Amino acid sequence: MTTRRTAKIGIIGAGSVGATIAYAAMIRGVARQISLYDIVPTKVHAEVLDLNHGMLFVPPGSVEGSDDIEVLRGCDVIVMTAGAKQRPGQTRIDLAAVNASICAKLLPRVVQVAPDALLLLVTNPVDVITQVVLKVTGLPAERVFGSGTVLDSSRFRYLIASHCGVAVQNVHAYIAGEHGDSELPLWSSASIGSIPLDQWDVKGHGQLTKTDRDEIMHNVKDAAYQVIQGKGATNYAIGLAVTNILEALLNDEQRVLPMSGLLRGFRGLDDVCLSLPRIVGSNGIEPPLPIPMTAEEEAALDESAKRIRTVVQGLGY
Numbered sequence: 001m002t003t004r005r006t007a008k009i010g011i012i013g014a015g016s017v018g019a020t021i022a023y024a025a026m027i028r029g030v031a032r033q034i035s036l037y038d039i040v041p042t043k044v045h046a047e048v049l050d051l052n053h054g055m056l057f058v059p060p061g062s063v064e065g066s067d068d069i070e071v072l073r074g075c076d077v078i079v080m081t082a083g084a085k086q087r088p089g090q091t092r093i094d095l096a097a098v099n100a101s102i103c104a105k106l107l108p109r110v111v112q113v114a115p116d117a118l119l120l121l122v123t124n125p126v127d128v129i130t131q132v133v134l135k136v137t138g139l140p141a142e143r144v145f146g147s148g149t150v151l152d153s154s155r156f157r158y159l160i161a162s163h164c165g166v167a168v169q170n171v172h173a174y175i176a177g178e179h180g181d182s183e184l185p186l187w188s189s190a191s192i193g194s195i196p197l198d199q200w201d202v203k204g205h206g207q208l209t210k211t212d213r214d215e216i217m218h219n220v221k222d223a224a225y226q227v228i229q230g231k232g233a234t235n236y237a238i239g240l241a242v243t244n245i246l247e248a249l250l251n252d253e254q255r256v257l258p259m260s261g262l263l264r265g266f267r268g269l270d271d272v273c274l275s276l277p278r279i280v281g282s283n284g285i286e287p288p289l290p291i292p293m294t295a296e297e298e299a300a301l302d303e304s305a306k307r308i309r310t311v312v313q314g315l316g317y
């Protein structure tokens, strides 16, 4: 893995999500080179022009793009965002067949031009796609992972922080399982400033009743639907979330992030990709941390795993 100053990242798909990741990564100076690949040449060239016109205002770097996959040659990390997106009313699982087929065709070719790259999947349903890409590329599990519930956990922390009137950075709480309708909140390990959330009772900063928790979780699950209903796509928060993951990878930060990756014997779960907090660095992802869970949380994780496995098997993987 090269260092931050010389790293090259590739982004597949120059749509709402891919272009916003490029924009956020460029502003933060994550990589020296950002390369975009899309099948629609007019779209990718227009995004690259627009991004390059802002180069004066950001850390030094360059942005290029093409409809030729060669543009991804030698990348350190490749972010996959290409494919169909949810239309209002659609679930992420509804996208499984079409996006799995795109990934199964494309990713083996990508590995040929960037054989040392870490693969970060964002295309939905991201857990299913991660498992498909693992199978079709044959790469080791630590090098193929999904953005998973990094975004959902950020939404979760934001809602808890707003409710309690504290900074989002002081809330530690994760969403685990599927990045989708069967995801689960890990309330039992959530804390604010080292106080377990179920003991949080601070004058002027409230408490979290069962109704508050249900409402927060409802809003986490419904978040993408609400945004898509209003503007057709989610892009800013996922752009920032992926940029944060890229920094953890490229700077070898050993950061704890709820990424989607293959489980091998975690609490009896095997051969399924889903999100749990893991340490992330320049070698990719580590196995999930042994985070404490209640019996209820464990049962919900099992259910989420079953749902993902059923979709993956239905696709023939």
Ligand code: NAD
Binding pocket: 012, 013, 014, 015, 016, 017, 018, 037, 038, 039, 040, 043, 081, 082, 083, 084, 085, 086, 095, 099, 102, 106, 121, 122, 123, 124, 125, 126, 147, 148, 151, 179, 233, 234, 235, 238
């Ligand atoms: P979009 O339609 O705006 O962009 C998709 C892009 O992919 C288009 O530019 C299209 O030309 C390109 N594309 C399609 N097939 C291709 C191929 N074979 N090769 C190269 N490029 C190809 O969609 P979007 O809003 O950017 O969403 C992209 C994906 O990201 C969707 O699947 C969406 O559900 C997902 N997403 C995931 C998260 C997450 O947290 N994991 C969050 C938001 C969106």
